[in-house]
Amino acid sequence: MIIAIDGPAASGKGTLARRLAERYRLKHLDSGVLYRAVAQRMIDLGLDLADPAAAAKAAREIDPARFDDPALRSRRTGEGASIVSAVPEVRAALLDFQRRFAAEPPGAVIDGRDIGTVICPDADVKLFVIASPEERARRRALELTRAGEPVDEAAILLDIRARDERDMNRATAPLKPAEDAIRIDTTTLDADAAFDAAVSIIERRMAERPAGADAALRANA
Numbered sequence: 107m108i109i110a111i112d113g114p115a116a117s118g119k120g121t122l123a124r125r126l127a128e129r130y131r132l133k134h135l136d137s138g139v140l141y142r143a144v145a146q147r148m149i150d151l152g153l154d155l156a157d158p159a160a161a162a163k164a165a166r167e168i169d170p171a172r173f174d175d176p177a178l179r180s181r182r183t184g185e186g187a188s189i190v191s192a193v194p195e196v197r198a199a200l201l202d203f204q205r206r207f208a209a210e211p212p213g214a215v216i217d218g219r220d221i222g223t224v225i226c227p228d229a230d231v232k233l234f235v236i237a238s239p240e241e242r243a244r245r246r247a248l249e250l251t252r253a254g255e256p257v258d259e260a261a262i263l264l265d266i267r268a269r270d271e272r273d274m275n276r277a278t279a280p281l282k283p284a285e286d287a288i289r290i291d292t293t294t295l296d297a298d299a300a301f302d303a304a305v306s307i308i309e310r311r312m313a314e315r316p317a318g319a320d321a322a323l324r325a326n327a
């Protein structure tokens with residue numbers, strides 16, 4: 107069973123993905139961490155984030171052991187991730203890792219920008235999670251402040267809008283819903299309500315499928 111969750115920055119994808127992975131006992135991958143790791147490596151080495159060749163090299167050198175590094179969650183690294191993620195060679199270098207992760211049993215919940223469209227086009231369920239830019243800026247500002255990086259919400263809103271623009275308009279794997287994705291607007295939903303909405307979509311999808319197709323998932327849930 108593969109659940110693909112895409113959507114813009116701070117829409118609540120990761121929170122939802124973690125909870126769904128727990129509920130259905132699937133593995134979880136926050137694919138954004140891969141792009142953040144590329145940007146962080148470049149920042150650590152003092153490289154120019156706008157240099158595509160350097161970004162492609164950094165993408166081949168990232169170390170999964172560092173994915174938990176809190177530095178990856180910083181505002182600067184998130185911005186950097188959005189810049190390096192537009193480089194086709196960076197995306198190509200990170201493709202295998204994600205496909206292998208998805209293919210390993212018992213299946214996975216993966217969140218990002220292109221999971222339902224490029225990484226796992228055959229995912230069993232595709233969700234596209236959105237929220238208004240203002241609400242996303244409020245959430246991200248709160249999150250960064252709690253993590254010890256006090257920020258100005260107005261500046262975060264500008265970051266979010268710039269990131270949406272870059273992510274939606276790049277030539278390779280732009281942020282967009284897959285044709286068969288189901289949207290969840292979390293602007294007025296708290297994390298529990300977003301989770302309930304997702305579970306009912308997944309249960310409905312399972313009920314529509316031929317008997318036995320989701321036996322493993324039912325057994326896990």
Ligand SMILES: Nc1ncnc2c1ncn2[C@@H]1O[C@H](COP(=O)(O)OP(=O)(O)O)[C@@H](O)[C@H]1O
Binds near residue numbers: 295297
């Ligand atoms: N439905 C929600 N309502 C309010 N806050 C949320 C909701 N979902 C997530 N959050 C909070 O918003 C921030 C961004 O959520 P996250 O799941 O990391 O988003 P994304 O993975 O889309 O960037 C986190 O601090 C998280 O706790």
Ligand SMILES: Nc1ccn([C@@H]2O[C@H](COP(=O)(O)OP(=O)(O)O)[C@@H](O)[C@H]2O)c(=O)n1
Binds near residue numbers: 137188
């Ligand atoms: N599957 C993905 C995941 C992230 N990304 C890029 O990586 C950046 C950081 O992703 P993220 O998911 O960690 O960002 P947030 O949504 O948590 O702010 C995004 O702005 C995208 O540009 C991507 O291009 N494709």
